[in-house]
Each structure stands twice: as structure tokens, then as C-alpha cells.
Amino acid sequence: MRVSQLLIPTLRETPADAEVISHQLMVRAGFIRKAAAGVYNFLPLAWRVVKKIEQIVREEMDRQGGQEIMMPIIQPAELWQESGRWDVYGPELFRLKDRHGRDFCLGPTHEEIITDLVRGEVSSYKQLPLLLYQIQNKYRDERRPRFGLMRGREFIMKDLYSFDRDEQGLDVSYNKMYAAYTNIFSRCGLVFRPVEADSGAIGGNDTHEFMVLAESGEATVVYCPAEPCGYAANSERAISPPDLPAGREEPAPVQEVSTPGSRTVEQVTAALKVGPDRIIKTILYETEKGMAAALVRGDREVNEIKLQKALDVLRLEIAGPEAVTKATGAPVGFAGPVGLKGMTVVVDTEVEAISNAVCGANKNDTHLINVNPGRDFSWHKCTDIRLVRQGFPCPNCSTPMEEARGIEVGQVFKLGTKYSKVLNAVYLDEKGISHPIVMGCYGIGVTRTIAAAIEQNYDQNGIIWPLAIAPFHVIVIPVSNKDELQMETAERIYRTLSEDGVEVLIDDRNERPGVKFKDADLVGYPLRITVGSKTLAEGKVELRHRRSGLVELLREDELTGRVRDIISAC
RNA sequence: CGGGAUGUGGCGCAGUUUGGCUAGCGCGCCUGCCUUGGGAGCAGGAGGCCGGGGGUUCAAGUCCCUCCAUCCCGACCA
CATH class of the missing domain: 3.30.930.10 (Bira Bifunctional Protein; Domain 2)
Known part of the structure; x- marks a missing residue:
């Protein structure tokens, strides 16, 4: 097919509303146009x-x-x-x-x-x-x-x-x-x-x-x-195996301590000089079945998917500040499981194993120390609700994961x-x-x-299509439209490749070569055949690989076989 | 859902603060000349109910109200 007759509306500038590279390139290279948010026209190349x-x-x-x-x-x-x-x-x-x-x-x-x-x-x-x-x-x-x-x-x-x-x-x-x-x-x-x-x-x-x-x-x-x-x-x-302490400490009596302004785990860690693995974090959620509390260790995050399953609910949204105050009697940052009422409590398996833990006291600027799960509070369910991150041990072989x-x-x-x-x-x-x-x-x-x-195949010049899914395999570019020898040669190559079953385009537009090269790179055809006076004088044409930039100089009679070899290798 | 921003020829933007006369620029597009190995040059041209509606005013792209669309961020780890 001929570029002059195809709808390939390339843009010189990146559209303002495209965020990720694939979106930018598909619009710029003339593949898609938006019809409404999240709804697109697919143009011929796409x-x-x-x-x-x-x-x-x-x-x-x-x-x-x-x-x-x-x-x-x-x-x-x-x-x-x-x-x-x-x-x-x-x-x-x-x-x-x-x-x-x-x-x-x-x-x-x-x-x-x-x-x-x-x-x-x-x-x-x-x-x-x-x-x-x-x-x-x-x-x-x-x-x-x-x-x-x-x-x-x-x-x-x-x-x-x-x-x-x-x-x-x-x-x-x-x-x-x-x-x-x-x-x-x-x-x-x-x-x-x-x-x-x-x-x-x-x-x-x-x-x-x-x-x-x-x-x-x-x-x-x-x-x-x-x-x-x-x-x-x-x-x-x-999943990742729980990090459990070697043994239980002797439980000490629960004690209130003043922690003014210490809302985050980091602040509590600093104020009370305890490791985050001694802190019990209490996160409140709203569900269609009412409020729920999720307890994880201070150095962990809640995996909401796991929590949703543990609670067997469809809707799970983290509670807003008002809801937290209403449920705990304290502002956000001081929630804790001791004395918490009117909600489903799910504890993570790691939390259950902490002795003499620190948690919020449900009272402004106050935390509790020496809290022991089971003794000081109970729960409806104890299961894995941790979010697994980089560095956590592999469940099969304990290697730190990535x-x-x-x-x-x-x-x-x-x-x-x-x-x-x-x-x-x-x-x-x-x-x-x-x-x-x-x-x-x-x-x-x-x-x-x-x-x-x-997203996986592009460079600063445009898309680099894997051969198997490229819109066309090859584009033939005559450098000058006015040069009869170039045009004849390009047309002949185009015809031969077409007849050979290669998906080939000829850029027959009356454009300067720079425009054609830029467009070819942007659209990302895997192979480009350039017919220009420089090489034609020696009876050769250029075969350029989009991905590597590698150029092969070939005689016209070698070209078809070479292209066919490349295409069939994929 | 909450917050923020934007909406001006096909694309990218300026102009809006401080209302004022024919609404600009670059790219693209059309015609001609010229040029042809990495987005050339010159000359001439076409193309815009300034997102919609309502209001204020002698006068609105510009001020006010409202709706819509688009983009981004957020939705709280206590």
C-alpha cells in the first residue's frame, strides 16, 4: 500500500493529554484517536x-x-x-x-x-x-x-x-x-x-x-x-512466612503512657523507644456489614484484598476521620484494639505473636504499653492480612523477594x-x-x-514493533520523488516484495527525506528500505533495521531473499 | 466520590490579572516557485458561534452564576 493513500496522521508534537509513553506514541504516530474518555477510534495502522x-x-x-x-x-x-x-x-x-x-x-x-x-x-x-x-x-x-x-x-x-x-x-x-x-x-x-x-x-x-x-x-x-x-x-x-519472635516474654501489666502528637508508627517508635515490630497498628474500615478493624504490626501494611476476603465483604473502604473518632472516641492516630467495641476485629498472624505490645489507647495523645493479645483483647479472626513487599522472605525458599x-x-x-x-x-x-x-x-x-x-518496545524516535505484530513489515522510501531512477527502483522493489507476500508500504509522498525518515521511525516499521542516489550509484539499496539501527547495503536482486529470511525468522 | 487544573482553527500554545476596535503565534493544511539523505526556504491563501447556557455592561475570549467535557492528584496504614 501507498503511504500517500493511507490515513496515517502523524503529529510533530506530543498530545497534551497523554500521560504514558504508549498512549503518546499511538496518538503521535497516527494509530488511535480519542472519541470519549477511555473510548478510541482505531485507525488503519492500529x-x-x-x-x-x-x-x-x-x-x-x-x-x-x-x-x-x-x-x-x-x-x-x-x-x-x-x-x-x-x-x-x-x-x-x-x-x-x-x-x-x-x-x-x-x-x-x-x-x-x-x-x-x-x-x-x-x-x-x-x-x-x-x-x-x-x-x-x-x-x-x-x-x-x-x-x-x-x-x-x-x-x-x-x-x-x-x-x-x-x-x-x-x-x-x-x-x-x-x-x-x-x-x-x-x-x-x-x-x-x-x-x-x-x-x-x-x-x-x-x-x-x-x-x-x-x-x-x-x-x-x-x-x-x-x-x-x-x-x-x-x-x-x-504470601510470605510470618516473622515470629523466638519465644513469649513474661507479660507485664498494661499501662497508659502519654504520647502527645504521636500519631504515626514512626512517631510512636521515636517517642517510646520501641521497634515498629512491637507496635500494633489498628486500621479502621467501613463495610456493608458495618465497621471493621484490621490489626497489623507497625512495620507492615494491610493487604486490603486479603482483608476483604477475611471479612467476606464486597465493599471495603478505609474509615474517614469522623468515623474513626466516633468509633474509638479518639482522633486518628490513637486507635487500638483494647476495649474496642461494635466492630469486627481481624488480627494478622504476626500480631497475635507479639508480647508486651504498644498500641493506641482510644484516647487522645495516649498509647498503651505491655498489651498482650488474647489477654487484653480478643478478635473475630486471626489470619494473614499483610501486604508482602520487596525483601520479604519467599514462601518456598525464604530468599528475600523482589x-x-x-x-x-x-x-x-x-x-x-x-x-x-x-x-x-x-x-x-x-x-x-x-x-x-x-x-x-x-x-x-x-x-x-x-x-x-x-511500553516495552520504543526509543526516543518512536515505536519499535516486534515483527510479529507490526502493522507492516517493511517501508520502502525513495529519497527523491523527482528522481526517476529512484522512483522506478523503489516501485519495482515494492512490487516484488508485495508479490512475495511481504507486508510492504511505499512512501510515495512528495516529502523531503527527513520527513519520511522521521515518520518511519515514529510508526516503527521493523525494516526500512531506502532508495537514494548515494547507494544507487553503486547499484545498491539500504536495508535498515529499526531496532538496532543496523544498515545493510544490498543489491536489488539480493534484497527480497534477505527480507524474506528476516521475516520468516520471527 | 473528594480535591486541583484546563477548555481559544487539525495539533501545541499566547491573550483573561487591569473588559475596548479587524483574536494572535508556531506546526500542520491549500496554491505557486524552489528544494530533496534526518521534520528546508520564499510568496500567497483557507480555516475560529474563544466548551454550552444564563447574567452584568454602552461593550465580554476577558467579570459573575450554572452546566458539560477533558486531564491530573487523592481516597487518609492511625
Whole structure:
């Protein structure tokens, strides 16, 4: 195709409203344009990349026995009410009514729809296992759409659902998808890492997220650097063995001490000359079931995902200053578990093991010392609610762990019978006995993968596409449009490569060479063929590699073979 | 949800404090000349209900009210 006829509106300046590099580059290089916050037009180049990724996804899904289908974007509220998620999903669900006033939503995901489909069509063990997938637009009314394609409100996702007789079958399906995802992201040329993850609102048991490692990632990954170990988890999920004292100290009597102005752990540490590991931090939360208190050691942070699970609540928000004062009788900074009433108390396993601890006294400018869990206060639940950070020991091998940022591009879930039970999707076995179908779901954010690929592949001049997902493989640039020999040569090369199946563009615009070179770098074509008088005099043309900047001087008759070799090597 | 900022040709911005006459600049776009190895030059041009609505005033891009949109930050570790 000809650059003169394609819509590739590149910009010289970085758009003012783009924050992350992938967003800036996709707008500047003419890939996307915004239609509304978190909603984008995909211009020809971007759409080609989408189709490339979709094709890789398709091939790997089909290879594992997946069957492609298409499900509706508009979904009836009844199904969501039946699964219970109409009320649970919250404001992220785009809701709408038809002219009769009936409720619908734009699908953020398709568990309900597909379970409904399958319950109607599958009734025998002979029809299982079944792997169905689609590549479809999804809608989530994000609290804060941002970062271009990374967190949009409309996005393209591949979602596959597996249906099996039992857990063993689910394991097989899960492993197939895990393998497929590894292939997909490898083929896309991405540096990624599968990590253990939290199952979140969708519900379920085992789950892994596929993280593309990048500074701009919104998720934190904690991993063990020790070679054979390989433990890696989303920090929402990560665990680490508790740091427990060797033995219990002799409990001393509780005592009030004056700590004027000492609200933070750091201040209390300084005022009372105790280590933060002796301090019990009491964080108050509001939930739909009332107030809750979370107790962690002074040198730890609360993992709200773990806490949410421990409390079994849907809404968990840290309490505001007024709520804290009302509940404890003291301003923020002096909350403590002793004598705390009217709320659910969850203590971290490390807190339970502290002797003669320090905590807030629920009284302004006052702390308590020599507090002993069990003796001086009780709790409703004692479990791991700590946030695991860099330096915490690995749960497998105790090596200090490290942290990295990641972009979640895929997730594999074992749903089990969560949806099949509530929606009554069952099959009959050989003996005619009815069982709920065992399900799994597996998503890949196609559009987010594009953003992730750019976050990992760019330089100061623009995007550097991995060959497998580049919008075009090669761009041919004649230096001067007025030079007949150059134009003829460029056109001939363009034709030959086209006929050879190479995805090639010719920049036939009547622009000065600098403009064409800048645009080519910005858009990020992996290969550039320059036809100019300098080299043509020796009967050669230039083949330049975008990533390395390496230039090869080749005769025209060597060119096609060389390009084909490079492309087929990917 | 809370806080902050911004909204002026396609893009990036100035002008708003202190109201005043034909609303500017750079880039891009169109025409012509010229030029052709890293975003050239000259000349001529097109393109703007100054986010919407309401108000104050002789007069509003500029002041007031209100709505909308967009971006950023925050949502409290006691």
C-alpha cells in the first residue's frame, strides 16, 4: 500500500493529554484517536496490529481445541440477576434500558451469557470437554479510565470458557490455556511473567495472571529471584512466612503512657523507644456489614484484598476521620484494639505473636504499653492480612523477594462450579446422574496487549514493533520523488516484495527525506528500505533495521531473499 | 466520590490579572516557485458561534452564576 493513500496522521508534537509513553506514541504516530474518555477510534495502522494479535490468539486457541463463537455485547439483566452479579458488580457495569424499560447491560465479561448458552445446549458427558471462545468488545465503566488503551472503558478481549466433567478435566483445560498464553505472548515478542493472582470479583480458585513487565504497569509483582524457585505473585495475593519472635516474654501489666502528637508508627517508635515490630497498628474500615478493624504490626501494611476476603465483604473502604473518632472516641492516630467495641476485629498472624505490645489507647495523645493479645483483647479472626513487599522472605525458599511493575495482559481462572450451580448448568454422567459442569475462564486483553508491547518496545524516535505484530513489515522510501531512477527502483522493489507476500508500504509522498525518515521511525516499521542516489550509484539499496539501527547495503536482486529470511525468522 | 487544573482553527500554545476596535503565534493544511539523505526556504491563501447556557455592561475570549467535557492528584496504614 501507498503511504500517500493511507490515513496515517502523524503529529510533530506530543498530545497534551497523554500521560504514558504508549498512549503518546499511538496518538503521535497516527494509530488511535480519542472519541470519549477511555473510548478510541482505531485507525488503519492500529487495526492491523489488532488483527495481527487476534490472529495469533486464534491460532493458539484453535490449536488447543478452542471453538470460536460470537456472543452479544448487550446482555439482559435477568441473567445477571440470576447469577447475583447485577447487584454485586457495582458502578463499573454499564447499564441501560430498552424502550420498554427493561434492563440491560453492556457485557464487561460473558460468564452469564455463555453459561446460559451451554446449559441449554449441553446435557451429556459426551459433549464434554468443551472450549468456547470469542474475541469481542467489552465494557467497563472504569472509575478512572487512563493511559490510553491500557485502562479504557471499551476494549477488545479474547475470552475462552472451558466446560469439563470434573476437576481433573478442568486441570487439563487450565494447563492447555496456560501453555497457549505462554505461546501467544512469546510470539508477540513480549517479556512477560505468569504470576499467582487473586481471583477477585469473578470468584474461583486457582488463577494466574500474565504480566508484561514495564515501569508503567499498574500492578505490583513480587517474585523470588532464586533460580530454581520461581515463586511469583501479584502483591494482592503474595504470601510470605510470618516473622515470629523466638519465644513469649513474661507479660507485664498494661499501662497508659502519654504520647502527645504521636500519631504515626514512626512517631510512636521515636517517642517510646520501641521497634515498629512491637507496635500494633489498628486500621479502621467501613463495610456493608458495618465497621471493621484490621490489626497489623507497625512495620507492615494491610493487604486490603486479603482483608476483604477475611471479612467476606464486597465493599471495603478505609474509615474517614469522623468515623474513626466516633468509633474509638479518639482522633486518628490513637486507635487500638483494647476495649474496642461494635466492630469486627481481624488480627494478622504476626500480631497475635507479639508480647508486651504498644498500641493506641482510644484516647487522645495516649498509647498503651505491655498489651498482650488474647489477654487484653480478643478478635473475630486471626489470619494473614499483610501486604508482602520487596525483601520479604519467599514462601518456598525464604530468599528475600523482589518487586517489579507489571501490566496484566492475560488471566487464567479456575471457576469450578460457581456459575454452573447458580445458573443450573448440569450434565448427566454414564449412570444418568446429574452434575454441575466444572468451568474455567481465560481472558486476554487484546488492546491492552498493544499498549504493553509499546511500553516495552520504543526509543526516543518512536515505536519499535516486534515483527510479529507490526502493522507492516517493511517501508520502502525513495529519497527523491523527482528522481526517476529512484522512483522506478523503489516501485519495482515494492512490487516484488508485495508479490512475495511481504507486508510492504511505499512512501510515495512528495516529502523531503527527513520527513519520511522521521515518520518511519515514529510508526516503527521493523525494516526500512531506502532508495537514494548515494547507494544507487553503486547499484545498491539500504536495508535498515529499526531496532538496532543496523544498515545493510544490498543489491536489488539480493534484497527480497534477505527480507524474506528476516521475516520468516520471527 | 473528594480535591486541583484546563477548555481559544487539525495539533501545541499566547491573550483573561487591569473588559475596548479587524483574536494572535508556531506546526500542520491549500496554491505557486524552489528544494530533496534526518521534520528546508520564499510568496500567497483557507480555516475560529474563544466548551454550552444564563447574567452584568454602552461593550465580554476577558467579570459573575450554572452546566458539560477533558486531564491530573487523592481516597487518609492511625
